[in-house]
Amino acid sequence: MQTTFNLRQFEPGDLDKVMRINQTCLPENYSPDFFIDLHDRFPETFIVAEEDGRIVGYIMCRIETNFFNLTSGGKKGHVISIAVLPEHQHKGIGEALLNEALKNMKTIYHAKECYLEVRVSNVPAIRLYRKLGYYIKRTLHGYYADNESAYMMTKKL
Numbered sequence: 001m002q003t004t005f006n007l008r009q010f011e012p013g014d015l016d017k018v019m020r021i022n023q024t025c026l027p028e029n030y031s032p033d034f035f036i037d038l039h040d041r042f043p044e045t046f047i048v049a050e051e052d053g054r055i056v057g058y059i060m061c062r063i064e065t066n067f068f069n070l071t072s073g074g075k076k077g078h079v080i081s082i083a084v085l086p087e088h089q090h091k092g093i094g095e096a097l098l099n100e101a102l103k104n105m106k107t108i109y110h111a112k113e114c115y116l117e118v119r120v121s122n123v124p125a126i127r128l129y130r131k132l133g134y135y136i137k138r139t140l141h142g143y144y145a146d147n148e149s150a151y152m153m154t155k156k157l
Ligand SMILES: CC(C)(COP(=O)(O)OP(=O)(O)OC[C@H]1O[C@@H](n2cnc3c(N)ncnc32)[C@H](O)[C@@H]1OP(=O)(O)O)[C@@H](O)C(=O)NCCC(=O)NCCS
Pocket: 025, 026, 082, 083, 084, 085, 088, 089, 090, 091, 092, 093, 094, 095, 096, 117, 118, 119, 122, 123, 124, 125, 127, 128, 129, 131
């Protein structure tokens, strides 16, 4: 497959474009402060994909520490949101965004595991996560605001 996109870290000036992609692709939307806070705290796992200089996708993550049970695996990466504009899907962009975030979770933040939630009906995303080695750890019943359940999927890093 010919790849014409490139990846780079999110910058605050990208906020409007990333928020628009989020609102176009997903029902889970966030305030501007939420995006900026994740960028400030974990800049290396907030990545955008560009095609012809235009942002067409993003991934943003959080690194979490379980202070109450450090023996259960240490730091975890949590994929908060990933999306690629519909007209730019199926070109490997989602996979590349996730792989880049996973690499940085491991090498920069020393996370031992990565997890995420996904709607049980979201076949494209579930296939992407399975392809990259995630498995379903549990079902979170009625997780979303519209009461749809989520799979929590996880992968060791
Ligand atoms: C999920 C999403 C990010 C995938 O992005 P993408 O750039 O189209 O994905 P890629 O082209 O990198 O595909 C990688 C793999 O994902 C899976 N996949 C992607 N789209 C798929 C589809 N429509 N149907 C089935 N599998 C699909 C395949 O396993 C694919 O590998 P393959 O090409 O070897 O078959 C994209 O569909 C999207 O933005 N969806 C809306 C937002 C969303 O649901 N985000 C996830 C919330 S948890």
